[in-house]
Amino acid sequence: MRDVAIISTAQSKHVRAASEVNEVELIQPVIQEAIERSGIGRHDFDFTCSGSSDYLAGQPFSFVMTLDAVAAWPPIAESHVEMDGAWALYEAWVKIQTGQADTALVYSYGKSSPGDLTRVLSRMMDSYYEAPLWPTSIDFAALQARAAIAAGVTSETEMAEIANRSRTSAGSNPLAQLTSSPSVEALLADEYLAEPLRKHDCPPITDGGVAVVLAADDKAREYCSRPAWIRGIDHRMDGHHITMRDLSVAPSIAIAAEKAGVGAGGFDVAELHACFTHQEPIIKAALGLGSDVDVNPSGGALSANPMMAAGLIRLAEVANRIHSGSVTRGVAHATGGHALQHNLVAVLEGEG
Amino acid sequence: MSDIQEPAPIDLPEGLWSQPSVDTSALDGLDEVEAVQLINTPAKFVYDYTPGIARTRFLRAIAEKRLVGQRCPETGMVYVPPSGVSPISGLPTLEEVELGLDGTVVSYCIVNLDFTGNAQEIPYVSALILVDGSDIPIYGLVREIPTDEVRTGLRLKSVWVEPDEMTTSFENIKWWAPNGEPDVPASDLVGYV
Numbered sequence: 001m002r003d004v005a006i007i008s009t010a011q012s013k014h015v016r017a018a019s020e021v022n023e024v025e026l027i028q029p030v031i032q033e034a035i036e037r038s039g040i041g042r043h044d045f046d047f048t049c050s051g052s053s054d055y056l057a058g059q060p061f062s063f064v065m066t067l068d069a070v071a072a073w074p075p076i077a078e079s080h081v082e083m084d085g086a087w088a089l090y091e092a093w094v095k096i097q098t099g100q101a102d103t104a105l106v107y108s109y110g111k112s113s114p115g116d117l118t119r120v121l122s123r124m125m126d127s128y129y130e131a132p133l134w135p136t137s138i139d140f141a142a143l144q145a146r147a148a149i150a151a152g153v154t155s156e157t158e159m160a161e162i163a164n165r166s167r168t169s170a171g172s173n174p175l176a177q178l179t180s181s182p183s184v185e186a187l188l189a190d191e192y193l194a195e196p197l198r199k200h201d202c203p204p205i206t207d208g209g210v211a212v213v214l215a216a217d218d219k220a221r222e223y224c225s226r227p228a229w230i231r232g233i234d235h236r237m238d239g240h241h242i243t244m245r246d247l248s249v250a251p252s253i254a255i256a257a258e259k260a261g262v263g264a265g266g267f268d269v270a271e272l273h274a275c276f277t278h279q280e281p282i283i284k285a286a287l288g289l290g291s292d293v294d295v296n297p298s299g300g301a302l303s304a305n306p307m308m309a310a311g312l313i314r315l316a317e318v319a320n321r322i323h324s325g326s327v328t329r330g331v332a333h334a335t336g337g338h339a340l341q342h343n344l345v346a347v348l349e350g351e352g
Numbered sequence: 353m354s355d356i357q358e359p360a361p362i363d364l365p366e367g368l369w370s371q372p373s374v375d376t377s378a379l380d381g382l383d384e385v386e387a388v389q390l391i392n393t394p395a396k397f398v399y400d401y402t403p404g405i406a407r408t409r410f411l412r413a414i415a416e417k418r419l420v421g422q423r424c425p426e427t428g429m430v431y432v433p434p435s436g437v438s439p440i441s442g443l444p445t446l447e448e449v450e451l452g453l454d455g456t457v458v459s460y461c462i463v464n465l466d467f468t469g470n471a472q473e474i475p476y477v478s479a480l481i482l483v484d485g486s487d488i489p490i491y492g493l494v495r496e497i498p499t500d501e502v503r504t505g506l507r508l509k510s511v512w513v514e515p516d517e518m519t520t521s522f523e524n525i526k527w528w529a530p531n532g533e534p535d536v537p538a539s540d541l542v543g544y545v
Contacts, residue, residue, distance in 0.1 A: 022404025025436040028444060042442055058399030068435055071442030114399040123395065132393040 004096050005220040005227030006212050006348065008037035008323075009316035014177040014208035014304035017113035023052075023062050027109040027209040028069035034211035035105065039223045042071050045213075046101035048078045049092045051085035051108035051308050055120050070105060077101070084108060085210060085312030086235075086273075086334030086344045092214050093233060102219045109209030110307035117205050117307070124337060126241060138202060140338040142194035144247040145278040149196055151248035153285065156196055159277035160187040163200040163302060166277075170299025177204050177304040201277040208306030210313045228319035228348045232260035235344035237337070247339050253286035256345040257331075262287050264347075268327035269294045271314035273335045275301045282340060283333055293331075297321075311335060315346055322350040406436030409448060411520040417512055419451040421486045429487040433522075452484030455528065456536045457506040458544045459489070462499045477502045481528055482544050489544060496529035504545070505535035 010033035012018075018026050035042055048070050052063045059065070063080045072078060077100075081087045085108025092104035112120075118136035125131045148154050164184050170176035181187070181200070190198045220227040236252035236259075238245050245251075257263070270293045274280040280295065289295070296302075298317040301310045311334025318330035329349045336342040403411060406422055410433045413420040421430040422445035424438035430449045431438065438445050460479035463472070477499050480489035494502050495511075509531035518524050 019402060020405055022402050022407065022436065025404045025406065025444075028437045028442070031442070055397075057402070058397060065435065068437040068439040069442050071440060073440045111402070114402055115397055120397060127393055128391065131395070 002097055002099075002216045003220070003229055004093055004214055004216050005224065005229045006315065006319035007215045007220050007224035007227050008034050008039075008213045009210065009319055010034035010037060010212075011175050011210045011309075011313060011316065012109075012208040012306075013175050014206045014306055016177065016205060016207070018111060018207035019113065022065075023057060023059065023109060023111050024066045024068050026111060026207065027066050027107060027211070030109075030209045031069045031105070031107050031211045034107070034213055038213035038215075040103055040213060040215070045070075045103050045105045046077065047092055047095045047104040048072075048076055049080065049088040049095075049104065049106050050078075051081045051083050051088040051312065052110065053082055053308055055115070055123060056117070056307055057111040057114045066109065070107075083342075084273075084308050084310065084334050084336050084344075086315060086332075086346075087311075087336070089212065089214065089312055089315060090233060090235060090344060093230060096214060096216045102216045104214040105211065106214060106312065107209065107211035108309045108312050110309050111207045112205050112307050113207050121338070130242065137338060138194050138197065140242055141202070141276040141278075142197045143242070144282075144339040145196050145201065145276065147247040148278045148282055151246075153248050154278050154281040156188065156198075157184070158281065159196075159201050160184045160198075162274075162277040162280050163187060166296055166300050166302040169297050170303035173298050173303065175208075175304065176299045177206050177208075179299070179303065197276065197278075203275045203301050203305035203310075204303070206304050206306040206310075208304060208309055210306075210309045210316055212312065212316050212319065224323070226323055226325060226350050226352075228322035228350060231347040231349045232262070233344070233346040234259035235342065237342040238340070240337070240341065242338060248282065250282050250286045250340045250343060253283055253333065253340065253343045253345065254288075256343050257287045260331075260345045260347050262331055262345060262347060265290075266329050267293045267331050269297060269318060269321055269330040270333070271296055271298060271300065271317045271330065272333045273301055273311045273314050275305055275310070275335070277302065279335075279340055287331060287333065287345070289331070311344065315348065318346075318348045322348055325350070404436055406434040406445065410434055411522075414522065414524050415518050415520045417453070417515075417518065417524070419453060419483055419510075421449045421451050421483075423447040423449050430485060431488050432483055432486040432490060449485060451486050453510045454531050454533075455481040455483040455490075455492075455508050455510070456541065457494065457502065457504055457508065458482050458541050459504060460494065460502050462502070475499050479508075479528065480545075481508060482541070487544070492525065493527040494529070495527040503535070505538055505541065507531050507533035507535065 421432035422434035426441035
């Protein structure tokens with residue numbers, strides 16, 4: 001296996017609605033910033049991979065339009081996933097492992113404000129039994145929260161504590177969207193949105209994006225004083241039908257964690273793609289994380305949840321802390337689908 | 353249910369698959385059931401389209417019977433309508449460029465077949481038109497000339513809706529028509545076709 005590292009990252013300022021800019025105007029400054037921080041020339045990447053979904057902004061082939069931002073002429077080696085950017089990073093990592101690339105630019109973005117997001121996400125479901133009923137993403141999350149509470153995995157009080165801690169932590173993240181929280185008591189006094197979920201248990205709707213640069217072996221050392229090495233990365237999925245799995249656990253996370261080497265432990269930080277409060281304990285249990293690990297110091301997806309980007313942002317947030325030297329080893333998790341269906345786990349580490 | 357045979361275990365790499373043991377006996381009873389061949393599950397979404405900063409400037413200008421493009425800071429090429437970013441350099445196109453209202457045919461096709469949704473009387477000519485001052489052609493209809501006389505290099509003027517019908521829409525240009533100027537030599541259009 002080749003050693004591959006994240007050597008630079010950039011994110012947009014995450015907002016409820018970036019109503020002035022189109023998608024390429026949204027992501028271009030982010031891509032340019034990540035490229036300039038890496039030190040690699042704009043035209044010198046061996047591979048480019050992006051993640052986005054046309055359903056969000058209702059723009060057919062929107063990813064082709066945003067290719068304007070990566071200087072795709074003369075023609076470049078390029079790919080796209082209709083998934084969170086964490087999977088675009090995975091594809092780039094595989095490309096580098098095959099020896100076909102030494103450097104890669106990875107980016108993803110979501111502009112959810114133009115549409116009705118919780119309904120748009122219902123289109124991910126089975127088109128015969130589930131999608132015709134137009135279940136919202138919040139409906140599914142509430143079913144999972146109910147199962148998790150019934151199984152003793154979490155409680156409404158712990159969920160409120162997670163919301164409070166996440167958004168308080170986001171106070172030190174200048175790019176986050178929600179950066180403060182009422183007290184746990186005040187949160188629990190709120191009405192239910194979809195019992196047992198209250199508004200604070202749900203992520204904000206966010207427009208935003210992220211870009212990261214990957215480099216292998218000596219290239220990474222040449223361009224970065226402290227690369228965030230990807231020591232392990234794996235992704236697994238549970239069944240598509242929401243009724244065919246135990247929603248209180250996430251076995252696909254446990255398998256991905258085992259394959260990525262999470263069992264060795266020693267983590268300073270964990271960035272977990274928990275869009276809803278109750279998902280954090282489910283993910284932590286599947287990863288086997290103890291209480292000594294700093295979880296979501298960025299504020300996590302509860303503080304800024306740009307669709308298709310919030311997973312890759314988890315890897316970027318761990319990498320940022322390794323680059324700065326504030327941590328040595330971290331684990332990042334990204335998810336796709338409803339109720340933690342598809343999951344990616346990566347172990348990142350700095351040297352020295 | 354004791355006569356149900358367990359499916360034979362499938363030897364797959366550990367961790368990659370699970371093959372749950374499933375009772376499929378109910379499927380046998382479906383032999384007499386008429387198959388559902390088709391269901392309709394209508395889906396519709398309404399979006400608020402965001403043109404963006406560059407396209408907003410273009411659309412505001414076109415409401416004033418002006419065409420504006422934006423210049424790539426690296427190559428100098430002028431894009432119209434601008435997306436805000438140069439596809440060759442990947443950089444923002446911050447310099448706005450006032451374009452002419454005339455242009456040149458760089459490529460065209462004559463449409464002889466009617467089709468669902470077509471709003472034009474056939475035959476008609478669709479053309480790629482290089483607006484004066486720009487470096488990338490836009491799409492438009494060519495009229496006021498027999499279809500068999502349309503050619504690459506033909507000079508055109510834009511024909512606009514009445515002033516009181518002007519909106520922030522590309523539809524302000526009804527079509528393009530010959531402006532009487534001599535043709536542009538094909539050699540001058542290399543790279544734009």
